[in-house]
Amino acid sequence: MPKTMPAPLRPCKNDNFDQKAFRGALLKWYDRHARVLPWRYTPGNKANPYHVWLSEVMLQQTTVQAVIPYFGKFVDKWSTVQKLAAAKDEDVMHAWAGLGYYARARNLLKCARAVSTEHLGIFPESIDSLKTLPGIGDYTAAAIASIAFDIPATVIDGNVDRVVSRYFAIQDPLPDSKPEIREQAKRLFEGTVKRPGDFAQAMMDLGATICTPKSPKCGVCPIAEHCQARLRGIATELPHRREKAVQPKRVGYVYWVTNSKGEVLFETRPPTGLLGGMTGLPTSDWVAPGAINHISAMKIEDTAVMNKNLKIRHTFTHFDLELTGVKLPAPRGFRLSPNQFWVAPADIPALGFPTVFRKFVRLVLD
DNA sequence: GACGCGTGGCT
DNA sequence: TAGCCAAGCGT
Numbered sequence: 001m002p003k004t005m006p007a008p009l010r011p012c013k014n015d016n017f018d019q020k021a022f023r024g025a026l027l028k029w030y031d032r033h034a035r036v037l038p039w040r041y042t043p044g045n046k047a048n049p050y051h052v053w054l055s056e057v058m059l060q061q062t063t064v065q066a067v068i069p070y071f072g073k074f075v076d077k078w079s080t081v082q083k084l085a086a087a088k089d090e091d092v093m094h095a096w097a098g099l100g101y102y103a104r105a106r107n108l109l110k111c112a113r114a115v116s117t118e119h120l121g122i123f124p125e126s127i128d129s130l131k132t133l134p135g136i137g138d139y140t141a142a143a144i145a146s147i148a149f150d151i152p153a154t155v156i157d158g159n160v161d162r163v164v165s166r167y168f169a170i171q172d173p174l175p176d177s178k179p180e181i182r183e184q185a186k187r188l189f190e191g192t193v194k195r196p197g198d199f200a201q202a203m204m205d206l207g208a209t210i211c212t213p214k215s216p217k218c219g220v221c222p223i224a225e226h227c228q229a230r231l232r233g234i235a236t237e238l239p240h241r242r243e244k245a246v247q248p249k250r251v252g253y254v255y256w257v258t259n260s261k262g263e264v265l266f267e268t269r270p271p272t273g274l275l276g277g278m279t280g281l282p283t284s285d286w287v288a289p290g291a292i293n294h295i296s297a298m299k300i301e302d303t304a305v306m307n308k309n310l311k312i313r314h315t316f317t318h319f320d321l322e323l324t325g326v327k328l329p330a331p332r333g334f335r336l337s338p339n340q341f342w343v344a345p346a347d348i349p350a351l352g353f354p355t356v357f358r359k360f361v362r363l364v365l366d
Numbered sequence: 367g368a369c370g371c372g373t374g375g376c377t
Numbered sequence: 378t379a380g381c382c383a384a385g386c387g388t
Contacts, residue, residue, distance in 0.1 A: 061383055064384080104386080107386080158382080159383085214376080354373090
């Protein structure tokens, strides 16, 4: 292509791209600005695969700030993958409570047990082997391989999606652009690789602290020179995303049932699905506003004392929920289901359960 | 490939 | 306030 020709808008080859210079600039930046995190080892030092795996699973779709206290709690309780493998399911679910995406906790335990029994307690090092383990997909396998074992791998998370989309000015919206992002990301990650783990973390740190979604700090970005989005003044706009559907609303009742001793009724939810395997309060079905909503797990609306002030709102990934609280004594003849149990009020705060229930408990107890 | 699956911080 | 979205995975 003649040098006088303007850069094509799409696709953008970024012909000024130089892998060696890119890697050098990014690693130099990382050596000065790497964040200090509990699971992270200083550049060059050996990582603990158990810590890398645990942190990466916790960090799936979850912010660093939210993960830090949970990571500390887990390594305090279970210092090795074998100890975690030997833990009771209930203890792990309670320790995870509040972090969200509870299938991760179920898979975490499955994975720990697989590593413990099938791999003699030692994490496999290849990406393909790692991907056979529960809860480890494309991203996490690549992250563990590179960060824990210094194996060259193309590590693509949401940060890398954004950095690559901007650096190469990819115009197609996510997730349509995933294949192109991967293709371009390979140009950054592949080749003669020194410090693959540091490079992967540098890419993610850059996305988390400099190449941020709303206001990218291009003025201090170590790779700004050849960033096609910055050169075109469209960094803030990228990556484009396909339009999202409006979240539906659902409503329902949540029950605060007490027995003669003042204990409160809790239950363990079914093992899969929403909040699967977690402890919660009994609720009605959650239905669209206006829909008939007398189908209750308790079938007790008629006898209950409704308190319209006991309302909580909670947003899940795919719907907005409004629950109305109902306080009532256990109905005459009430018998516990196998998954239900009584809890003394003093013991409730120590119980681990999802945020939607914690909101209601706080409302009742405060 | 589309969808189900939490939560909290930020704008 | 309401929307956006963060170190994704399993089905």
